Amino acid sequence: MEAVKVGVLGLGTVGSGVANILQRNADEIARRAGRGIRISTACVQDLKKQRACDVTDVTLTTDPNQVVSNTDVEIVLELMGGTDEARELVFKALDHGKHVVTANKALIAFHGNEIFLRAQEKGVTVAFEAAVAGGIPIIKALREGLAANSIRWLAGIINGTGNFILTEMCDKGRDFNEALKEAQQLGYAEADPTFDIQGTDAAHKLAILASVAFGVPLQFEKVYTEGITEISRMDAAYASELGYRIKHLGIAKRTPNGLELRVHPALIPHRRLIANVDGVMNAVIVNADALGPSLYYGAGAGAEPTGSAVVADLIDVVRALTTDPENRVPHLAFQPDALSDIPVLPMDDVLTAYYLRIHVVDRPGVLADVTRIFAVHAISIEAIIQKELQAGATSVPIVILTHQVNEQNMKRAIAELEDLSTVTSRITRIRLETLS
Ligand code: NAP
Ligand code: HSE
Numbered sequence: 001m002e003a004v005k006v007g008v009l010g011l012g013t014v015g016s017g018v019a020n021i022l023q024r025n026a027d028e029i030a031r032r033a034g035r036g037i038r039i040s041t042a043c044v045q046d047l048k049k050q051r052a053c054d055v056t057d058v059t060l061t062t063d064p065n066q067v068v069s070n071t072d073v074e075i076v077l078e079l080m081g082g083t084d085e086a087r088e089l090v091f092k093a094l095d096h097g098k099h100v101v102t103a104n105k106a107l108i109a110f111h112g113n114e115i116f117l118r119a120q121e122k123g124v125t126v127a128f129e130a131a132v133a134g135g136i137p138i139i140k141a142l143r144e145g146l147a148a149n150s151i152r153w154l155a156g157i158i159n160g161t162g163n164f165i166l167t168e169m170c171d172k173g174r175d176f177n178e179a180l181k182e183a184q185q186l187g188y189a190e191a192d193p194t195f196d197i198q199g200t201d202a203a204h205k206l207a208i209l210a211s212v213a214f215g216v217p218l219q220f221e222k223v224y225t226e227g228i229t230e231i232s233r234m235d236a237a238y239a240s241e242l243g244y245r246i247k248h249l250g251i252a253k254r255t256p257n258g259l260e261l262r263v264h265p266a267l268i269p270h271r272r273l274i275a276n277v278d279g280v281m282n283a284v285i286v287n288a289d290a291l292g293p294s295l296y297y298g299a300g301a302g303a304e305p306t307g308s309a310v311v312a313d314l315i316d317v318v319r320a321l322t323t324d325p326e327n328r329v330p331h332l333a334f335q336p337d338a339l340s341d342i343p344v345l346p347m348d349d350v351l352t353a354y355y356l357r358i359h360v361v362d363r364p365g366v367l368a369d370v371t372r373i374f375a376v377h378a379i380s381i382e383a384i385i386q387k388e389l390q391a392g393a394t395s396v397p398i399v400i401l402t403h404q405v406n407e408q409n410m411k412r413a414i415a416e417l418e419d420l421s422t423v424t425s426r427i428t429r430i431r432l433e434t435l436s
Pocket of ligand 1: 009010011012013014015043044045046047049062064078079080081082085103104105106130131134187188189190191300301302303306
């Protein structure tokens with residue numbers, strides 16, 4: 001049987017990774033898919049650019065219509081990134097009856113609901129495994145492997161660039177910007193790296209994970225988002241003394257009052273496996289009612305790890321080319337007419353424990369003021385340490401771990417603490433998750 005012809009939008013880091021895997025593993029891929037898979041056309045911006053893959057048998061073009069409207073092409077890979085042009089081209093491809101495989105989390109997080117609807121109308125598939133956690137097959141695990149379960153919560157390190165920077169900075173003492181530059185050189189970072197360091201990329205991914213886990217529409221705009229830019233080596237060192245590591249987490253949790261959807265740095269007990277996931281590696285813990293906890297670990301970014309997920313999707317699509325659309329796995333795991341409207345909780349209502357670093361004047365009574373404010377806001381202290389006064393310093397850091405309290409109480413307490421004349425600078429607050 002003739003090989004399935006694939007058209008590619010974008011032959012950069014991920015596109016080249018995909019091309020290399022398809023070429024290197026061609027025989028095994030054909031044995032799995034039932035047909036060979038060949039890239040016939042690829043659209044790029046710059047035809048003169050050196051490619052990290054063999055393009056001898058590929059028609060290169062700068063006109064995306066030669067991919068999305070090409071009658072020879074059965075499957076379009078969207079690997080160019082961005083949301084506006086990518087959305088337009090994906091719609092064109094769907095309207096031409098092509099299946100689409102994408103690694104673009106921003107596209108799915110923003111436009112997934114309408115894209116899946118159009119795909120359903122056209123009887124084609126949009127696959128997006130590579131959009132979350134690089135090469136880890138977490139979408140497949142949630143959508144198929146865990147289909148028997150009600151998911152209670154999931155939590156993950158889902159941005160490779162951010163985890164790489166944190167590891168380099170906190171464990172190896174490297175400068176933040178230097179580590180970011182290296183992540184960019186290694187092909188991990190987004191075209192706009194502020195997406196990685198400000199948490200936006202992780203929020204895109206969390207919105208997708210939450211949809212697939214809980215059967216709710218994509219709601220990126222409701223994800224509470226903080227990045228890694230405020231994390232300091234000092235906090236990493238204090239956290240370590242207390243038996244914790246600081247990681248950037250995406251958390252989606254079902255509670256009696258609604259869903260928590262949040263992305264932010266968190267202290268995690270050192271003994272948890274996920275606390276020891278370093279560098280570009282990602283990991284997601286899923287807590288499900290029948291299976292209990294399970295952990296998925298692997299490279300979260302990079303050419304071939306991401307290419308691995310794209311090619312797996314391609315194989316799935318090829319296997320399903322002759323099946324009725326109704327018999328395919330639904331895009332968001334649940335049947336499209338069975339999505340639920342569970343509300344997303346405002347961040348003020350979220351319950352977590354906290355790590356606080358408060359710089360205070362070193363004199364009697366200061367700690368009593370701090371604990372009085374905590375008592376007023378029903379905040380219970382789990383541990384407290386006062387660090388030594390550094391030579392030449394006028395204030396001492398106090399590090400406090402609290403029990404769980406709702407976010408609003410903590411915000412009010414911090415505002416009152418910062419008003420005290422004895423508190424000398426802004427308080428550092430990092431949430432603490434035991435993940436138990
Ligand atoms: P990249 O290296 O910058 O590659 C983008 C490719 O798209 C390039 O080949 C570029 O052409 C082409 N392109 C961009 N805009 C275009 C346009 N308007 N018309 C035609 N071609 C265009 O990006 P990447 O790292 O491979 O990422 C691609 C997608 O995968 C993004 O959505 C990203 O979020 C996602 N992703 C990336 C990773 C990763 O580890 N890098 C992991 C998971 C998901 P030229 O080469 O000629 O400039
Ligand atoms: N920039 C993303 C990351 C790529 O570093 O995780 C993988 O989605």
